[in-house]
Amino acid sequence: MKYVFKNAMVLTMNNDELLESCDVLVENDQISAVGSLNNEQINNARVIDASGKLLMPGLINAHCHVPMTLLRNYADDLNLQTWLFDHIFPVEERLQGEDIYYGSLLGIMEMIASGTTCFIDMYDHMDDLARAVEESGIRAQLSRGMMNTGSGPDFSEDARLNESIDFYKKWNGAANGRITGAFAPHAIYTCSPAYIRTIVETAQKYDAPIHVHLDETLTEHEDCLKKYGKTPTKHLLDLGVFEQKTVAAHCVWITEDDARILADKKVTMAHNPSSNLKLASGIAPVPKALSMGVNVALGTDGASSNNNLNMFEEIHLAALIHKGTNRDPLLINAMESLKMATLNGATALGMDNMGVIKEGAKADVILIDMDKPHLMPIHNIVSALAYSVQASDVCLTMVDGVILYENGEFKTIDKEKVIHGIKKCYERIFQ
């Protein structure tokens, strides 16, 4: 299929470039031209009038547990331990494949309606999650969360490792490459060092990336110092995790030495401002990490600790909270925040043809309707995107050259079927 976005403002995310009125040609899964197009190029294309609209790369959600959308608003305003052990874990034990499938589709609907075109996820029942990704048309890096310690549900390490391997072999590169796989040691407090080593060896065997939770809470940080005599980051470094391409979620309590390790090893730090605030974990030292050369991407975490999957909210928060808590209004400017949600997410995935509008890039793009009172007057597009745009201003979302969402309509997902499915799952789980 061939599309032309006609007369769009374009934020390319390429050296802060903003094109005032420009045509963008999409052929198959790629952007094939940016600029003024001739008639031959436009021939047989669907022309989308983008005047008064802004085209930009789709947002990349660097840390999520999308099936948890089913648990949205289920347990809030609680202590972390109560939340996790009395509420989340017991419910998660009851989840079945259909719950994961419908919970994922619901979360994917929310994501594509709010401009997210790709997400990095770790959960359970991964075949069902992958099925939702495949059918919906969104892009995702997926991994089965692995644990072998702790008091949560089912900690059999071999079963989980085998599931992870099977999943990776089955799904990595699937759906025209939209789905990629990873291996996911859940966290240092749920995986023994030996288990983490085994996971790393497996990831090496398949040349696969790693997705891990890291240094989310002060308790995790202090327990690690007590137990292993080093920080969580140093612990993972010594276990060889960072030899694989790694996305480390949270990094709230990392030290300056830890940030140096993450920068040296090209580990992506997935910053989840809403979740870290809501669970009272703290605020990650993002300005410091960025200044030391760490690749910082943005994520929503799961909907039960957020309680939405709205990347524009995370962009907004990332641009606000570091200024306020460090009392420096120059920290994390609008463009830096947008980069975390686009380019840096692409870097996390090792894809230099994503997170940017240019010839040859993946056609993962969104269109934003700027004709809204809350966006007027348009003095500075970049500021408007970081501080004023609402998720609901997204009017078109395209992934891999396919339109998934346009003017409030889902093109690849049967909304009514998902709502019906969610209701059935919800009733079985909670009643």
Place this chain on the structure above:
Amino acid sequence: MKYVFKNAMVLTMNNDELLESCDVLVENDQISAVGSLNNEQINNARVIDASGKLLMPGLINAHCHVPMTLLRNYADDLNLQTWLFDHIFPVEERLQGEDIYYGSLLGIMEMIASGTTCFIDMYDHMDDLARAVEESGIRAQLSRGMMNTGSGPDFSEDARLNESIDFYKKWNGAANGRITGAFAPHAIYTCSPAYIRTIVETAQKYDAPIHVHLDETLTEHEDCLKKYGKTPTKHLLDLGVFEQKTVAAHCVWITEDDARILADKKVTMAHNPSSNLKLASGIAPVPKALSMGVNVALGTDGASSNNNLNMFEEIHLAALIHKGTNRDPLLINAMESLKMATLNGATALGMDNMGVIKEGAKADVILIDMDKPHLMPIHNIVSALAYSVQASDVCLTMVDGVILYENGEFKTIDKEKVIHGIKKCYERIFQ
């Protein structure tokens, strides 16, 4: 006019009451019945099907400078001094009545489309602002900001006092009581003690409330200690300000003693989380203030330091940032945050018949469409409102029994006229 909201979920904000399916009758400017209605009550009413929707009191924005909407995204990511003295003040000097009128209408459009039914504002060219309020149908407490020191534009104290008095006499109680007046000493760093005393005496003469900025930055706090040997709160107390009903915006740096004064004197603290974060002023000690009995309401501040007038975003932020920065997930729960945006705002205005759905209350209500992927499943309405709802979920806004906004349409404001007006003003000011 007579309306029935049929089969609505109703969050009354009356003792955390949530009614599952209920009818609400509005006659003229009041809610005249809540519950099941008989045919006689419904007779001649317009029936609004509210099934699957949530009815709640309209949001009250307790601190705003609505004409600054014209300066949205104009100067961001700057130091406070650079922002104010090099950018905001010079542009404000160029503003004329038409700029204030159209800037206000644009801001009011944004507010009513996002569920705000009342705001408390302090600015300049107040007749033009009041005209916008009158025509649009929104409710507001308005005051002319007064200064007599500093290096900003036009500091003539007599002229400003006289303007304030004229404005108060002309507009207090206007538009069926939708407009009320106040007196507004801008801040302790822009008003001499003698000037503040004069303003207080004037407010006393008219039995009028006061709107003031208080303890917004550490610089203000420390300069006050140096200059007057006391905190800004104690300084205003000693000048008699708090003998009048007062809304004090920001209160970021108040001490425990200050909070006690605010509680004793029934001063409302208007908390502006976005603005305080963006300008890097800090984070107000809201949990402490609430625990000491201070009435804390929520505000957006002006659009040039936010950059929007979205109260649901402030509710969301207020419920997140205190948890994160104090590392206590029990602070400011969902209901407390919603109360700050409704009931506590009504208390700030001395109106016990607002901010609540009950018989005899003002018909200032909003309807929220819950049929959105990002609100499903609905496990806990109160959590959903504080953590998941987007401003764009508001589908109806009613003030004083008049529908101002319904399903994306402005009923009292000519959108095209405002956009045209804004463009003309913008061109003159900036080009």
